Amino acid sequence: MTRWPMALLILLLAACGQPQGVRFHENTDPADLAEWGVLHRDGTQLQLAEGVIPYELATPLFTDHASKLRTIWMPPGKAAAYNPATALEFPVGTILSKTFYYPLDEQGRAIATHGPAELRGNALDVRHVRLIETRLLVRRETGWVALPYVWNPDGTAARLKRIGGVEKLTLAPGVAGPGGDFAYVIPSSTQCGACHVPDAATKALAPIGPTARSLNIPSPFISGHPNQLHLLADGGQLSGLPASPPANAVWTKSAQPLEARARAYLDVNCGHCHSATGPARTSGLHLDAATPLSHDLGLCKPPVAAGQGTGDRQFDIVPGQPERSILIFRMQSLKPNEMMPEIGRTTAHAQGIALISSWIAAMKGSCTVER
Amino acid sequence: MNNRHPGLMPVLLAALLAACGQQQPQATKGERPVAASEQAVETLLEQLVAAKPGDVIRIPAGIYSLDRSLSLSSPGVTIRGAGMDQTILSFKGQIAGAEGLLVTGGNFLIEDLAIEDSKGDALKVNGVENVIIRRVRTEWTNGPDTANGAYGIYPVQAKNVLIDGSVAIGASDAGIYVGQSRDVVVKNSRAEFNVAGIEIENTVNADVFDNVATNNTGGILVFNMPNLPMAGHSTRVFRNRIFANNTRNFGAKGTAVASVPAGSGVVINSNDLVEIFDNDISDNATANVIVSSYFSTGYMTKEGVATSFDPWPQGIHVHGNRFTGGGDSPGTVELKALKTLKFGLNGRLPDILWDGFANPKPPAGTPPVLCVNNPPAQVLNADGPNKFKNPALSTTHDCSLPPLPAAVVNTSWADTPAK
Numbered sequence: 210m211t212r213w214p215m216a217l218l219i220l221l222l223a224a225c226g227q228p229q230g231v232r233f234h235e236n237t238d239p240a241d242l243a244e245w246g247v248l249h250r251d252g253t254q255l256q257l258a259e260g261v262i263p264y265e266l267a268t269p270l271f272t273d274h275a276s277k278l279r280t281i282w283m284p285p286g287k288a289a290a291y292n293p294a295t296a297l298e299f300p301v302g303t304i305l306s307k308t309f310y311y312p313l314d315e316q317g318r319a320i321a322t323h324g325p326a327e328l329r330g331n332a333l334d335v336r337h338v339r340l341i342e343t344r345l346l347v348r349r350e351t352g353w354v355a356l357p358y359v360w361n362p363d364g365t366a367a368r369l370k371r372i373g374g375v376e377k378l379t380l381a382p383g384v385a386g387p388g389g390d391f392a393y394v395i396p397s398s399t400q401c402g403a404c405h406v407p408d409a410a411t412k413a414l415a416p417i418g419p420t421a422r423s424l425n426i427p428s429p430f431i432s433g434h435p436n437q438l439h440l441l442a443d444g445g446q447l448s449g450l451p452a453s454p455p456a457n458a459v460w461t462k463s464a465q466p467l468e469a470r471a472r473a474y475l476d477v478n479c480g481h482c483h484s485a486t487g488p489a490r491t492s493g494l495h496l497d498a499a500t501p502l503s504h505d506l507g508l509c510k511p512p513v514a515a516g517q518g519t520g521d522r523q524f525d526i527v528p529g530q531p532e533r534s535i536l537i538f539r540m541q542s543l544k545p546n547e548m549m550p551e552i553g554r555t556t557a558h559a560q561g562i563a564l565i566s567s568w569i570a571a572m573k574g575s576c577t578v579e580r
Numbered sequence: 581m582n583n584r585h586p587g588l589m590p591v592l593l594a595a596l597l598a599a600c601g602q603q604q605p606q607a608t609k610g611e612r613p614v615a616a617s618e619q620a621v622e623t624l625l626e627q628l629v630a631a632k633p634g635d636v637i638r639i640p641a642g643i644y645s646l647d648r649s650l651s652l653s654s655p656g657v658t659i660r661g662a663g664m665d666q667t668i669l670s671f672k673g674q675i676a677g678a679e680g681l682l683v684t685g686g687n688f689l690i691e692d693l694a695i696e697d698s699k700g701d702a703l704k705v706n707g708v709e710n711v712i713i714r715r716v717r718t719e720w721t722n723g724p725d726t727a728n729g730a731y732g733i734y735p736v737q738a739k740n741v742l743i744d745g746s747v748a749i750g751a752s753d754a755g756i757y758v759g760q761s762r763d764v765v766v767k768n769s770r771a772e773f774n775v776a777g778i779e780i781e782n783t784v785n786a787d788v789f790d791n792v793a794t795n796n797t798g799g800i801l802v803f804n805m806p807n808l809p810m811a812g813h814s815t816r817v818f819r820n821r822i823f824a825n826n827t828r829n830f831g832a833k834g835t836a837v838a839s840v841p842a843g844s845g846v847v848i849n850s851n852d853l854v855e856i857f858d859n860d861i862s863d864n865a866t867a868n869v870i871v872s873s874y875f876s877t878g879y880m881t882k883e884g885v886a887t888s889f890d891p892w893p894q895g896i897h898v899h900g901n902r903f904t905g906g907g908d909s910p911g912t913v914e915l916k917a918l919k920t921l922k923f924g925l926n927g928r929l930p931d932i933l934w935d936g937f938a939n940p941k942p943p944a945g946t947p948p949v950l951c952v953n954n955p956p957a958q959v960l961n962a963d964g965p966n967k968f969k970n971p972a973l974s975t976t977h978d979c980s981l982p983p984l985p986a987a988v989v990n991t992s993w994a995d996t997p998a999k
Contacts, residue, residue, distance in 0.1 A: 372625040375647065375675070394676040398629050399651040402684060409707040409737070412653075412684065488684070488706060491736045491760060493807035504807055509884025511877075512834060513805050516700065516730025516753050519834030524884055535834065545649075546700035546729055551678035552649075579880045580967070 231258050231282050233302050235349055242343055242358040242367035247282055247306050250365055254332040255308070255340070260285070262446075263430045264437055265325040266423040268460040268473040271558040273393055274321030274385050275341065278308040278333055279418065283446055291449035294499065295407065296416040297424070297441075303348040305416055308333075309341045314381045321385035323461065323560075325429040340364035341376055342395050346405070346416050353414040355401035373397035385559065392555050403552055408486040417481040422498060425456040457498065460564060471568035472498060474561055478550060494525055507536055509576035515539075518547045528572035537566055613666050616642030625650070631657045631685075639693060641666040649677025649698075655685035655708070661693025664717035664747065671698040679704045680718075680729075689994050691715050697722075698729045702751075705735040710993045713743045720750030724773050724830045728752040732774065736760055742989050744768050752830060753837055754779035755796070758786065760810055765989045766791060775831040776801045776840065777822075780851075782812040787987040789819045797911075798837070798844035799825040799864065804851045805836060806874065806889035813852040813895075816984050817859065822846060824863045829911070839877040841866045841911030850874045853895040853947070855984045863905040866915060867929050868957075871896050871950050873937035876964055892939045895947035897981040898954050903931040918962070918971055930958035934974060937964050952977040 231246045239245065249256040255278075257263060262281045269277065283289065284302035292298055299305070310333075311319035319339060326333055340360040347354050358367035359374060373395040380388040396403070405414050424441075427434035438454060441447035457476060458469035480497030482489035487497075492513050495505045504510040507525030512518070512535060520538030527533040539549035540562045548554070621644050627637045633656030641662040646669060652659070661667025671680050680698030683690075686708035694717035695702040702718035705711050718732030732748035735741050736759040746769040748755025755774035758764050764786040770793075771777030777793035779801040780786045793799035799822035802815045822845045831838045840847055843865030848854050849872050861868040874880050874891035885891075907929035910916045919929050931954075938949045952959055961974035 371629040372622070373648070392675055394648060397625070397648075397651065399653045400649070400677075402653045403651070403682070406684070409684075412707075490809070491706065493805075493809075504884045504886060509881045510807060511805070511836070511879035511884060513808065513836075514730065514734075514736070514753070514757075514759060515832075515835060517726065517832040518730075519832045521833035523834045523879065524881075544699065545674060545677055548678075551700075552676060555676060574883065576881045576883055578878060579882065580875060580878070580964075 231260060231304065233284065233304065233347070238354070238356055238369060240369050242345075242369075245304060245345065247280060247304055247345075248308065248343065250335075251332070253334060253336045255335050255364075256332045257328075258282070261306075261331075262441075263326065263328055263331070264419065264424060265426065265429050266418055266477065267426045267457040268423070268470070268477050269323070270418070270477050271554060271561055272309060273391065273554050273556050274319070274323075274380065274558075275309040275311060275393070276322050276326060278306075278310070278326040278328070280306045281419065282306075288446045288448045289441065291421060291447060291451065291454070293421065293451075293455065296419050297421065297447065299348050299416065301348050301350055305346040305419070306343055307418075308343040310335075311339045311341070311378065313337050313339055316381070318379045318381035318388065320381050321383055321388075323384075328430050335364055338364065339378070340367070341393060343367050344401070346414070353405075353416070355398055355405060355414055357395060357398055357401070359395055370395070371398040373400065380556070385556070394552070394555060396552055400552060403488060404481050404550075406488060407481055407484065409488055409490060410486065418477075420457075421450075422455040422457040423477065425454055426459065455498075460561070467564075467568055467571060471565055474564055478561065482550070507534075516546060517544070518542070518549070520547065524576050526569055526572070527576050528574040529570060531566035531569040534569050537562060537569065540565065610665060613641045613643055613668065616640075616644045620644065621646065628652050633657070633687075636660060639667045639669075643668045643670050645670050645673055646680075647673050647675050649674070649679050649682055651679075651682040651684070652688070653684045656687040657685060658689040658691075659693070660691055663692050664694045664715050667693040668696055669693065670696045672696070674699045682706065684708065686710050687993055688712070693717075694719060696720070700729045701731040701734045702729060703733050704731070705738055707737045709739040710990075711735055711738050711741045712991060712994055713741075713746055715745045717747040718749070718751070718755070719747070720752075723750055724752075724827055725750070726752055726830045726832055730754075730835075731757045733757070734759070735764075739763055740989055741765070742991055746770075747772075748777075749773050751775065752832065753835055754801070757781065758783050760808055761786075763987055763989055765789075765987055771796060771799075773827060775827075775829060775837045777825065779803060779837070780812065780815050781805060781836075782808050782810055784810065784812055784814055785985075785987045786815040788815065788817045791820045793820060793822045794824050795827050796825045797827050797829045797831070797842050798840040798847045799823075799861075800845075801837070801840070801847045801849070802851045802854050803836060803847075803849040804874075804890070806885040806891075811852075811890060814984050814987075815851065815853070816855045816857075816987065817846060818855070818857045820859045822859055822861045822864070822868075826863075826865045826909075826911075836877065836879075839879075841915060843867070843906070843909065843911040844870050845906065846870070848872065848893050848896050849877065850891050851893055852890070853984060854893075855897045855899075855981070857898070857900045859901045861901055861903050861906070861931075865906060865909040866911045867933035867960075868903050868906045868931040869898060870933045872935040873964070875937050876935040890939075892937055892949065894939070894942075894949055895981055896950045898932060898950070898952045898957070901954055901957070903954070903957050906931065914968065918968075922960075922971060930960045930973065932957055932959040934959055934961050935964040936961045947981060948977075948979050950977050951979040951981050953980065
């Protein structure tokens, strides 16, 4: 072998390794996540491209204790429009990304965390991290498209895998309890719609996380921790922001009212399906932020089509009695036919269950059966 | 279809076996196909996620072992197997997902395959217009078990739905369950060893005919549940064979069907305008027909039920059915005691059991609760409003109701799949 071709190869590889910024693909779905240019694997770092904004939710969705890195990218000069109820209305050309990963302990076991991704200088240190998947939601002219990319075991590249998959992982003992083996299930691209179709009538795919109420917290990523909504508005990337937008509670902040934390948790973990228009509207149980405490929210409500998901209990919420409430049973269960949410977890979220249990335990009243 | 009663012989056989006290689900006939390759399974997964209007996904014969739910979101897709005993989607090893197959795209046609042993519902079709499900089998192969999935064939909030020539076995709730839908036909199908064989719930304009419902806890149910966006009415149940639905209730407590006593033929709960005629209904050990209100379910609370909910059945019309046997071994302690007290140790409850609840202040134009033109069938009023103190034969049902119009299901869309 001569030295020339080798030198050329190194040059080419180096060229490939250069961040080139975000590229929006209007008509094709690149097989390699890197083609979008949003995230760039650079040595030991997963680097955010120029103009890519990391964000955090006040109370996030539980996904088997995975850590998550969420980002927004909008075309230069474009802005999202404020909406009081749904996700912000992002412009055509927007790319939202959500990367699921686990920090690893010395034995290679996944460490359960909650809280924002630990970014340094707009990059995630991935030396002791198992990158699992990066889900993109891209806003094309024709609407939103969901693209699931699955990382290779080295975390050097992520390939489009529409059929999803299963990763066998081991959870380290810690905040999540004793830990142990579990199956992390990567949803298929059609399953994205199980959560991301907030209106079953239009069937249109849409973002569900970045609502004003979920974004209405200080940014953990930017120095000085400006409010995330103000940050977008001040940067010309959010229009119509009112003076006092709604705010979800932070579920871990015990100084905030129990009711508000419980409702924020239900809103984000359940309300995207369990709303008057979402996929679980057929149950008559609505757990989104807008639903008042009533039978619509489960109070003394008999289930409609729960099957074994009742856990032999009669009502969704029995005031004062979490141990008799179907809601708690379904959060605790690990069986596919009983558990809620239906997808997105194969483990239980003990802290979330404790929060909702406390909320129900503090409720006054009872369910009086008339005969 | 030239065979209007698929599997009639095995049904008869199963009935005979049941009569001998050996309630075994009917084993699948003939040889099972061989396992499909991992490649074939992967191909199916790829086809489902890539599906677009006009696609026909053909699934060759074989047993496809799946560990997660399948889902289809594109409208205008046909899924076609090689026969309900030839193409088998098996979810025995399922680790995730609340269904076998979840469909959210309209103009959906599925035929000639089986979905077995899903952890949750077998086939759920949510929120679409134009659905044809024909010659599809959903089965839990271990027989009745509370751990089985809830529903076999389960369209919900759908419009224009045809279920034809299908088979549902072993669901821990309902074998064929149509909820919150409009314009529905369920025909030529067989439901066996489910808690509810065929259930029509909160649905408007449904025809259920030429079906066989046997060995379920309850054969054919027409229910209304509270707190849902639509109340059901106008269901016709006719020309069905509904016999020996005497399997113990293995539903989870807290479900609507958990209140159904073993031995129920046709059960109406809180629904309005239901016409039950020209059926052969026999040997259902509690009663061949039960007409009941939401008060009898044990779920009625002031706090948990929307005030708009109408808990009373109204306009139930029973005529021209052929009743034989049944009522001889009611499925609850209370009903057993009632039978012995009123009709003797060797007697039987009448063909029609009514819980006795009626709206004390019916709005103008409310039809009578129950009209029966079905001699010699009698009605027992269980006297529910007085805590079941004085059950007695009821003679107030000699009224007539106009026939309900046929449910109209348009299937012409299937001739030219949507592009």
